[in-house]
Each structure stands twice: as structure tokens, then as C-alpha cells.
Amino acid sequence: MRPVVESLEESRIREVANAGMGLPDVLKFWFGESDEVTPDFIREAAIASLNAGETFYAHNLGLPELRHAIAGYTHGLHPQQPTDHWFDRIAVTSGGVNGLMLASQTLVEAGDEVVVVTPAWPNLVAQPQIMGARVRTVPLRVETRGARAGAWTLDLGALLAAITPSTRMLILNAPNNPTGWTLTPQEQAAILAHCRHTGTWILADEVYERLYFAGDTANGAAPSFLDVAEPEDRLIVAHSFSKSFLMTGWRLGWLVLPQALTHPVGKLIEFNTSCAPVFAQRAATVALQRGDEVTPGLVKHLQVCRDTLVPLLRKMPGVQLAEPLGGMYAFFRLDGQADCLQTAKRLVREAGLGLAPGSAFGPEAAGWLRWCFASRDPERLVQGAERLGRWLAAQGGSAGL
Secondary structure, three states: OOHHHHOOOOOHHHHHHHHHOOOOOOEEOOOOOOOOOOOHHHHHHHHHHHHOOOOOOOOOOOOHHHHHHHHHHHHHHOOOOOHHHHHOOEEEEOOHHHHHHHHHHHHOOOOOEEEEEEOOOOHHHHHHHHOOOEEEEEEOEEOOOOOOOOOEEOOHHHHHHHOOOOEEEEEEEOOOOOOOOOOOHHHHHHHHHHHHHHOOEEEEEOOOOOOEOOOOOOOOOOOOHHHOOOOOOOEEEEEEOOOOOOOHHHOOEEEEOOHHHHHHHHHHHHHHOOOOOHHHHHHHHHHHHOHHHOHHHHHHHHHHHHHHHHHHHHOOOOEEOOOOOEOOEEEEEEOOOOOHHHHHHHHHHHHOEEOEEHHHHOHHHOOEEEEEOOOOOHHHHHHHHHHHHHHHHHOOOOOOO
């Protein structure tokens, strides 16, 4: 076995979830997904495809109908280029995680230097490591004072200093899982200009682009590198149907690539998965065609969930967090609970509350907990906050509720 594979760390989120298996009455907020099922009309499109006998291989890059739908969707968010311009830059992947791995397989060789902005979903660090890269991390900073105390922010100067002509690829995720941090257009432009100078590729994980609450952009979505980049820039943007369309279990995503990379990535798809399943692609096509029936309402509901949970957490003694600008997570620190993995396991056993440990996302997030607030019923968030409050009171503090 390759040593790098043997040394991969198992998911600490799964470790907490496994500790809760079989326990009655656990409120589960540990995974990054809503508890709402995929809308009926999307599921019905998949059923119709299966009933029509569409059980065969498809084009490596995805069904033309789906790629055209993605092109139209991308044009709607980023109208600087015509719809036809986007079609030849789209590769359909078997999930966002598969798309991110394909990007590393395309660009990274053993010994290459890769810079990752952290805290981050652990796959973003692990994938280039699997390819043999030397991964360096640039941590976000935590604001400790003022109205944004508990917010994670980027030290742009530190990031640019870390990216040199020896840096093959920069990986960042914004809106960020787990912190809710987002990039500004000015920061994106500065990063892009610097990476042009150093010859560094940018891999932007923008799967939470639509789950944005600041409302300070023309299209309502979070700032995207696609808004500041030229078509042939060294930029790959990863997307997924999981979050914005309630399709986590469908395992379908896409990459936006420079056109010169589209055909080579199609070859890599052949050697990884051959293609995404046709029935899932049919469902995704309908999801995009009728997306206004899903995503805007979902974003409004998630904002209600955020605005239900965050004030309750802020009332509790020893809790530090800032209101996230994007994503679906409240990321908070508990005073006196430095070992967040053990804290998360105790919360499952002693409070019936399932959260993700911050250390799963990088050592700089030790002592933090991630709460996925994508709940169909916001009352579950209130119940969870009450359980946390009672648990904190039992540790010697006041619940604040």
C-alpha cells in the first residue's frame, strides 16, 4: 500500500456519527446536508428515465442536454460571456468531490507544492496529498473583538506571500465549509492577478455559491472567480447539485474549465467513472430548468434557520461565533472545551446532540464545533439549542435559555 494512502486520517465527523449509532433520540446536525428530500419533480424525472430504459453509458463529459442546461445556468449567474461560451467548458462529474479529485489528477504531480486555505473540508487537503503533493496551509484568522468577534477572515497578504512560482495550485472554498467565510470580489481579483504572475492554478470550490445571505451582489449569489477571470485563466471552478438543489445522495456535480482542459478531463472521467448515470443527469437537467422552484425558497429557509439558531447560541455563556455570510453552518467555539472531538462525542452521549468537531477541518479549528442548520423544521434547532444549554449548565455554567 502507498504510505500516503495508509496515513490518510479517517473522518472525525464519521467518528462522532458512529458514536451516536443506535442511541435513541439524537438530534443529528453533524453532516453537511439538509434533512429535506429532493423535490418530487426532480425525483420523477429520474424515475421516468429509468422507466424509459436509460440504463446505459453516456458521454464522458455528460449528456449534451445537461451541459447546455449548466451553461445556461452559469450564464444566468455570470452573464459576461454568452451561453454558448460556457458549454465547451463544462464537465459533468459524479459528485463535487469527484470533480475536485479530477482537478488534482489533471494538474498535480508528485512533489508539486499545493497551498490550501484552511479550515476546510478535509478532502481539499487530502486529495492533492493522495497525488503526492506537498501541501501547505494558510489559516484564516479569527476576529476576537467587535461586532464580528468569532468571524473567520483572510489575511490576504499572508496568502499571497505563500503563493510563489513554485506553487502549482491554490485550493480554496468560499463560501467556506465550515466557517461561513466568503471572499470579496476585490480579494478574488487580487488572488487571480497574483496567480497569473506566479503561474499558479486556482481550484475554487464554489458549491455553496447560491447559499449566500449578504445580498450584496447583483445575482444574489456569493462572489465567484468566474466574475473576474478570463476564459483561459488557470482556473477550475467546482460545483455540485448537492447543496442548492437538495441532491446530496445523487452524487452529481460539474467543473467549469478552460476549454483546453475539457477534453483531457473527459479522458480522466473515462478512467475514473466512465460517466455519470443517465437517470441522475436527467434529474439534474430538470432541476436546473426548474431551479427557481427550489433554490430561492431554500436560501430563504436557510436564512430563517440561521437566524433562529445563531441568536440562541450567542446567549449561552462561553460561546463564541459570528453570523455566517454563506453556507449552511454555525461554527462556534466553547470556552474550556479544547478537545472538540471528545466534546462532540460527549454531546452525543450526554445531550443527544450530534455536531461535527472543528478539528476535522484543520488543527486551527480545534476547540470549535460545526452545526449544520439546514433543518426542514427550525424547531429542531431550538430543541438542539436547549439541549446544548442544559449540557453547558451541567458543566457548571448557566444555560442562558
